[in-house]
Amino acid sequence: MVAEAAGVSRVAVSRAFNPEASLDAEKRARILEIARRMNYAPDRAARALKMRRSHLVGVIVPDVCSPWESQEIDALTTALQERGLGTLLFKTRADLTLADATLRNLRSFNLDSVIAFAESVGPDRLRPYLDRAVPIYVDYLGAGTPATALADVDRLEIDLVPGMTQAVALLAGHGARRVAYLSGRPGSQAERSRRATLEALLSARGLPPPRVAAGDFTYATARQATLDLFRLDGGADAIFAANDESAFGAMDALRHGLGLAVPGDVHVVGFDDIAQSGWDSYALTTVKIDLAARVQALVRLILRRTGQPEAPPLREALPTSLVVRNTVGGGAP
Amino acid sequence: MVAEAAGVSRVAVSRAFNPEASLDAEKRARILEIARRMNYAPDRAARALKMRRSHLVGVIVPDVCSPWESQEIDALTTALQERGLGTLLFKTRADLTLADATLRNLRSFNLDSVIAFAESVGPDRLRPYLDRAVPIYVDYLGAGTPATALADVDRLEIDLVPGMTQAVALLAGHGARRVAYLSGRPGSQAERSRRATLEALLSARGLPPPRVAAGDFTYATARQATLDLFRLDGGADAIFAANDESAFGAMDALRHGLGLAVPGDVHVVGFDDIAQSGWDSYALTTVKIDLAARVQALVRLILRRTGQPEAPPLREALPTSLVVRNTVGGGAP
Known part of the structure; x- marks a missing residue:
């Protein structure tokens, strides 16, 4: 009856009720809908529809x-x-x-x-x-x-500690003491965890807590925050940026806005290792995910x-x- | 089932449920009434499903x-x-x-x-x-x-001519004669049309046809192609890159690989105007879409x-x- 109403074979109806069987999606939906209206095995049909994967x-x-x-x-x-x-x-x-x-x-x-x-x-x-x-x-x-x-x-858990520990060790090994943190977008858990980890790692080495330049993960904000940090807030030996794009903004502010050398005058470390970090103009040392x-x-x-x-x-x-x-x-x- | 009860063909039932289909008014009314009594509206269901937008x-x-x-x-x-x-x-x-x-x-x-x-x-x-x-x-x-x-x-038609005409005029105004084309990925229509347009615009100004450095729209290939162009193939006054990412590769090859100044020694023009083209390290002159x-x-x-x-x-x-x-x-x- 359902097959006739839908204008399909009985095999197709059977397949329509089996979520594992292959059948044209629209045909399946049409058959199940007609079956529902004819009150035919409504529970099974509903279940099949609900369980059908959308991919x-x-x-x-x-x-x-x-x-x-x-x-x-x-x-x-x-x-x-x-x-x-x-x-x-x-x-x-x-x-x-x-x-x-x-x-x-x-x-x-x-x-x-x-x-x-x-x-x-x-x-x-x-x-x-x-x-x-x-x-x-x-x-x-x-x-x-x-x-x-x-x-x-x-869940997928990203462990920040190994990469950030190496980064802080490298900065300390090159004599950096005043490490600034160029932050990410407020409210982001990526931002909070990077900041807290940097604070813990600096503290563990007996280094002062990072002064924070307020970023938001974008180039433009990072660039301005870096200019402000050096013009108004005493600068830093090193900038640890919350992501690579922010690190690029910091580098461009240092080199093109302030006439400082990276890494000669200021060290910069990023976070992510996006494709652009390998480009010659930045050649960024960064914590890789x-x-x-x-x-x-x-x-x-x-x-x-x-x-x-x-x-x-x-x-x-x-x-x-x-x-x-x-x-x-x-x-x- | 409805067709049998009404004594009509299945096609007639289908037409009865489609307000656009022509059918004798009395016949349509009879079919719809029987369908109503049988609590059956298969075609409407089917049509609704078929016309259901996926968004x-x-x-x-x-x-x-x-x-x-x-x-x-x-x-x-x-x-x-x-x-x-x-x-x-x-x-x-x-x-x-x-x-x-x-x-x-x-x-x-x-x-x-x-x-x-x-x-x-x-x-x-x-x-x-x-x-x-x-x-x-x-x-x-x-x-x-x-x-x-x-x-x-x-279709969406992007007209390359206005932006590329201005680019070639700017290059010619700064005295560039030997303009190289850093190509995009072979087979791409974006690539073919940019190349053909550059050739036509240079020819219209009486400039020699571009020598071609073989790129593929990526930074790494563009960088290597630019090194090869200058080390093995006589160089150029200007590079017109098929996209901005290629222009960055060309600039980094010129500045960091060859010790040449951009734009002092070689002019570079890109295509697209992606966000990165405004960054200080590149500050790329480019054809904007x-x-x-x-x-x-x-x-x-x-x-x-x-x-x-x-x-x-x-x-x-x-x-x-x-x-x-x-x-x-x-x-x-």
Whole structure:
């Protein structure tokens, strides 16, 4: 009866009720809808529809993506496409939080998985907008950082300590004592954990706490903050920037705005190791988050969870390391 | 079932549920009444499902996105999200063409719209994978470029001539005669049209044709090609790079690899005006494609088409312009 009403074969109807069987998505939806209206196995049909995978992975990103996020999205999209999955971006507001309208929008896509940051949307607020997906949280773990409340969700933990310890040791080895911290966007957990870790590492070496130049992860703000730091606030021996783009702004302020040499007069260290950090004009010494390893870890988390919806919370860990280029050193530039 | 009860064909039942289809009024009323009594509206359900919008816009992008593409995707995603639409990326292979598997994947998402380049997938190949969407093609129009075969599809036409004419005039005004072209990725229409336009503009000024340094839109290849151009191939007065990232590679090769001044010894012009081109270390004079205007034009095309599925081919045009910074000039750097 359903087959006749839908103008399809009985085999197709059978396949429509089996979420594992391959069938043109629209055809399946049409059959299930007709079956529902004819009151045919309504529960099974509803369940099948609800459990049908969308093959969409949501990624919650800031209102404006930095090169780091762009490079991550690019690599993640490629990795997911190879597995037949699409990457769908959801943008936060300027304060990094997610609007209710965006969450409702997110819900309408029936995501298979979603990657989030705690500052944008906590697990308790996100879950009601997910029918099937278990969210994955990216978390930055550092020295002196309070434990986050993400123990019961899938998560990727980036350990800031190894790379930042090496960076501080290198700066100290080159005699830097007055280390300034060029901060990231307020409210970001990446920002908070980097700052707290730097403070802990400097303190452990008996160095004074960092004076803070207020940045927001962008070039322009970092450039101005660096000019202010040196013109109004006594300068520094070294600048530890919250991300690479900020480090570029600091370097350009030092070299082009203040006539200072990097690293001859001031050392600069960044964070991320984006592609541009290897370019000759910057050749930035920076704390690396391995982009390929990060994307692989995220894909593993997604595939494990979609394969085992009822598994206990999953966790991947990723260390940082220091990439030494030409912005920390004793000699002339 | 309804057809049997009403004593009509299944086609007649289908027509009865489609207000646009012609059917004897009395017959239609009888069928609808029987269907009502049987609590059965299959065609409406089917039509509603088929016409249900996915709210997904596909964008076909290269296997690895340059900063230009990343910045465009970022702005486009923000603009579409405000309208409840999601941006779904589809990656080409390394040769910029689209794999069949990717097209099948694309089809499964039932896109509302899709933005493509002719080199990746032509309209005839793409259409069978689109149920409802009308593709939008981005086309680069230049001097000396053969007309593309995109007259009958929705398209955004970027006019290279105004910006490149100003760039060549500026170079000629500063006395450049030997202009080299640092090329983009082979097979790209952006590459072909930029090269042909430069050749036409130089020829119109009586300047020799450009010698070509073989790039691929990336920093690393551009850097090496520039070293080779100057070490093995006689150098040039000016380099016109196919995109900004290539211009940065050329500048770093000139300054850091060859000890030459930009613009003191060699002028450099880029193409795109990405965010990094305004950074002090490069301060690149470049042909600008207005990113905000481009995204607005794409969004207009998408909304017009989804609002009027049967409209004739739509077209948006966008000029280029020259942004003058510090890489073309007579003085010392």
